[in-house]
């Protein structure tokens with residue numbers, strides 16, 4: 051939520067920052083701004099997209115080798131030009147960009163107003179820069195020290211970058227709870243909310259930790275704790291490729307990411323699965339396999355699509371590894387005084403690794419003595435660093451706001467973990483592990499076949515693009531897929547949709563069914579197939595329209611359904627990896643036909659770093 055980018059070096063800052071903001075626009079897109087030093091400290095900002103900001107900049111002299119930029123997802127104060135970042139200090143000598151939420155901003159603001167400060171915006175962020183300037187002026191100290199002292203007064207989450215009119219080669223950054231990466235180039239530094247704006251310039255990065263402050267000055271980087279203890283910056287080399295963050299000829303990132311899934315599931319499996327030996331190797335969990343296998347129960351915390359992957363995992367872990375699993379919305383878990391016993395195992399699932407509720411749920415679990423593990427996509431993310439250990443999904447950067455390839459990669463990793471535990475607990479025979487592993491290895495190929503349905507699903511989408519509501523039904527492993535299909539449609543096409551376990555339909559939702567209601571039924575061959583067929587008949591008897599996702603070669607359902615989408619057969623445990631593909635396409639094409647902004651749906655942001 052909110053993207054921040056900053057640059058200091060010997061190049062022109064504006065083009066680097068604008069390009070970076072475009073790469074980060076998936077994090078927030080209700081307004082954008084930039085501060086540059088050109089004799090004066092100039093701030094330009096505009097409600098709308100980065101493209102609207104570019105129009106404001108058009109024709110201006112932007113000569114500056116230092117600058118900070120921001121793309122906003124509003125929390126405090128509506129999206130408008132004034133509330134956009136950067137924010138000036140009272141004297142206009144300092145400017146700041148901020149990602150996060152300052153919880154005690156009202157009391158800080160009151161205190162600052164009583165000391166003569168006046169504010170232009172309704173944001174919590176503007177308070178920070180006034181506070182920093184107030185401390186600097188009253189203590190006659192360096193800006194670095196002022197930032198440090200200011201952050202000690204702040205309650206909440208922040209990643210900030212501050213620049214000073216009188217320090218043309220200095221940027222100061224601080225973080226707690228919101229991500230911040232520093233790219234280290236040759237005599238130049240890049241700061242950003244994630245590595246995507248940085249990667250085309252350097253792959254050497256430093257992830258700032260909570261309560262750390264970075265001072266970049268005259269080509270030197272110094273990191274200190276907020277208690278002024280010097281830290282040695284740990285420079286990591288990123289493996290991310292530039293093309294992985296570009297659209298590569300696709301109209302939208304979401305479409306590109308849907309089509310990437312055969313490859314991304316393959317990447318996720320590579321080097322981790324050895325069917326011949328019934329062996330699963332997960333380097334990240336190497337020393338933790340026994341702890342997980344001996345757990346009395348596993349709790350999974352996640353949000354949104356990742357929660358749906360968690361629900362699939364509940365079914366898989368319980369079936370294969372015979373360990374009780376509870377799946378919790380992270381936001382509920384953290385506020386309901388959950389019972390966690392020493393030795394419980396808690397898994398967090400998160401694409402971004404930055405979701406505030408998931409992070410806080412993990413912190414709570416850790417405090418209560420649980421072993422905490424992560425399944426994350428973004429390398430070096432906060433959750434990945436907080437956990438005792440974990441497994442990366444290796445799906446590559448996911449930029450479309452609607453999660454697609456991250457979901458299938460999460461389910462793949464969770465299946466591998468379940469197999470690893472099953473082996474340790476002897477809950478599956480080696481033969482069964484070999485068979486499932488071989489089947490898992492064939493999933494990328496099966497996903498590639500499911501991807502060939504795109505054109506056919508586009509045609510079905512044209513029929514239903516104006517529907518007001520959709521129902522999604524599935525049973526067993528396909529129930530979480532129904533939830534995921536409904537979420538995808540809601541978030542990008544703004545059509546109301548609900549996912550239900552197919553058998554629950556009779557207990558309420560059936561009242562909604564009439565000739566106007568499209569019902570997507572995931573009816574692949576498994577032990578509940580006959581029951582799902584009965585559910586289809588119940589819908590047809592009430593004139594609902596059936597779009598059925600079936601196993602290739604199904605001879606029965608095509609005679610009942612209005613539309614049929616075939617997917618290759620696989621083991622029921624693995625079916626979500628294949629059956630979700632048509633639902634991703636359906637939501638995508640409907641959204642495109644309705645003229646919606648698929649990659650940047652209204653009100654949403656990719657990383658929900660506020661609770």
Ligand code: F6R
Pocket residue numbers: 353354355356357399400401402403404405408451452453454537538541656657658
């Ligand atoms: C839906 C979607 C969200 C995320 C949720 C959790 O398409 O993208 O529901 O799944 O915000 O995000 P992560 O996985 O980054 O923790």
